Amino acid sequence: MLAALDRLRLFNFREFAVHWGRSIASIAVIAVSSALLVGVLGVSGSIVGSVERLSTAVAGNADLEVAGVTEGGFDQSVLEQVAAAPGVEAAVPLLRMQFGRGDDRFTLIGADVSATKLDSDLRSAVTGNVGFDPTGVVVGPAFGAERGATVTLGSQDVRVSGVASGAAADRINGGHFVVAPLGLAQRIADRPQKLDSIVVIAAPGADLDAVRDAVTSAVAGRALVADPDFRSVQAANSIVLMKYSLILTASIALIVAAFLVFNAMNMTVVRRRPIISTQRALGGKRSGIVADLLVEATLVGLLGALIGVPLGLLMGKLAIGSLPPVVLQSFDARVDYIPPTYGIGVAVGACVLASVVASIAAARQVYRVEPIEALAPVPASTMERTRMSVQVVVAAISAVLVGVALVVALRVDSRIALAAVVLFFLGTFGFCFVATRPIVAATSKAAALFGAPGRLSAESIERAPRRVWATVMTGATVVAMVVSVTGSNDDLIESGTQWFATVADTDLFVSSTPPESTPTGVILPMDLEATVAAVPGVARVVPAQATYAAVGDDRIIVQGLAPGANDLLDQSASQATKEAVVAGKGVVVSRDIGRSMNLHVGDMLELQTSAGVKQIEVLELVDYLSLLGGAIGIGLPLLREWFDRPGSTWLEVDFLPGSDAAAVRAAVRAAIPDDVYAYSGTEFLDAGTQSLTQGAALSQALTWIIALVGAIALLNTLMLSVLERRRELGVLRAMGSSRRFTSLTILAEAGAIGIVGGLLGLLLGSVTHFVASTAFTAIATIDVEYRFSPAQVVFALAALAVSMLGSIPPALHAGRLNIIEAVAAE
Structure with missing residues (x-):
């Protein structure tokens, strides 16, 4: 040692x-x-x-949780039955609801005195407050209210009876919370006799599986029974x-x-x-x-x-x-x-x-x-020659990888299609390894185009094939990635915008959420539909509703469809299917939900609802942009009945032909409450496109950071090349070579590497772009059309230019070499 x-x-x-x-x-x-x-x-x-x-x-320390299938929760009568189930020591009712948006978003938690039985941060943060003041609330440290203040939550003016503090309070939604007695929380949320969850503590020594079965039996399909971390x-x-x-x-x-x-x-x-x-x-x-x-x-x-x-x-x-x-x-x-x-x-x-x-x-x-x-x-070329047997094996493996990648991209309709991009990249990388000698030869010929300095660089390139190949592949990888990522993201955004474009046909949306959000959650006032319909210039009002629902381990959107709705979920369905869904005869299911649940047209879908387990026929599998989860379309009356969510979360408003759109929009805006949003179909489309663009921005930012990494790598590699050739460059200077000529030899090498790497990267990136866009069709569950754009060449040149910037410092360093020190090196 x-x-x-x-x-x-x-x-x-x-x-x-x-x-x-x-x-x-x-x-x-x-x-x-x-x-x-x-x-x-x-x-x-x-x-x-x-x-x-x-x-x-x-x-x-809860052992189980009974949770609502949707944001509407379930009836409070379930609590008594769960508490009476064998093996249950405590059943704590809770109401959980999100209010606000952006930085002002907070969680409302409704609880009763039984919450003190939980060994939790909730109990630690609000001990001594919940249940003693039926008109007061305890707020988190980040809520921004002082003890004794009066705040408006929903339609209720409530007094702040306490401000929680300490580490326990910080862990509850980052301090952005309000805890209210259960009855008050239900009034704030306008959800009387409703619960979102019941957390269950099993009796000491009880068999947890037996307790789960007993609770499941008591719930009778009206809610989910799951582990608290579901x-x-x-x-x-x-x-x-x-x-x-x-x-x-x-x-x-x-x-x-x-x-x-x-x-x-x-x-x-x-x-x-x-x-x-x-x-x-x-x-x-x-x-x-x-x-x-x-x-x-x-x-x-x-x-x-x-x-x-x-x-x-x-x-x-x-x-x-x-x-x-x-x-x-x-x-x-x-x-x-x-x-x-x-x-x-x-x-x-x-x-x-x-x-x-x-x-x-x-x-x-x-x-x-x-x-x-x-x-x-x-000689480096002798030391660096790869055996033919190795090349044959690598070529065979690469061919298999590319073949599998194409099959996966073209035939597999699931998230596994994402693997096609990885497999294809690895396969083409292997082919490039096999083609080391042609790549190096092409780089040498490209260098020779730069005159005398280039011919000298060509000799250096041929002496170090592996170094040159690795450097060329660095540039090619950066260019290929920029071209493929920007291209496939642009295809997804363009195809998503086209899929979303029909919303622009609606004159006005009235919703409980802003245009950049999915219209789920808070129900609009019950009389709002009639109020909007009475506004002069309004031709018709179509109600709609969407809610998040738990299906197995996934959280999906369930959307209620009404006659005449301009709905995205069923736009690819046949007219007969649309009419059948609205009539309550079946559902449409997004393709990703269909494959994850192994559903086909004609199958009976089991839905867990607030009214118990319901069965309904799958009428059609439809396209739906579902990057974060799929959707199910059901008749609006059935959604309201089965999930106990009367009302709507948004209204589609069409104006009378020839009416002044701006005046009608202003009149609708004046007729609705201040906390309700009104926006045009065009604004909704722009917000949807912006969300897609914003979602793709992170990967594109990473791509350009990697392009910068490529520039650093090229700088470092060329600097290492200068150090390796220090004696050679010193001899050139001693023989009368100018500093400019010496610098040009390095720039010629970098230029040749850039040309070959850029062209190779553009080729690989364009093909990978096609594979990625094809795979996106399965991943996004809409048809993503491949489009080659001349802008990709611009992106490739930009990525190459960023990388080529790394050649300037080594070239300057080479021109400034001290002749005596360089010749004396080694």
């Missing part, structure tokens, strides 16, 4: 310190890769963690697509970092050949030398990953603040940034693994040189 440490100190760490620039180059790129992974994992972890934290803070499971399921797509995007940075580490380690082995040969001549084993190099690579990866963690935490926090409202609305908790403890470990491990794997490929050179041969120069 001591001998190994001495060997590392003498041979590896000393070289590490002497050539610190090379080490810093690798560490910097790995740090950015780590930051991206930490940031992405922080976004998904914060969403799930916020939901889980609120559930835990409220339910505490909401966090639903949240995790709803963002699985967003999570993995962002992880895949961020992982590209690791590939770029791996290329740089490969080049750095490759040059390290070449530079240390005299030291390695001495170790071999003194009896050192190849395996020991390789192990030392891998230890060094591990330290580089670990140091870079740890440096990137704080930056990743900052990126994640900023990303949470940029999530579109339609995403945040689908969760029943305020989403606050929670540092991803597990994510940090995953990111650090991935970075270390990438560094080690890339170093293994370069460190294999140690096995190819005998001690006596290592003392003499060995």
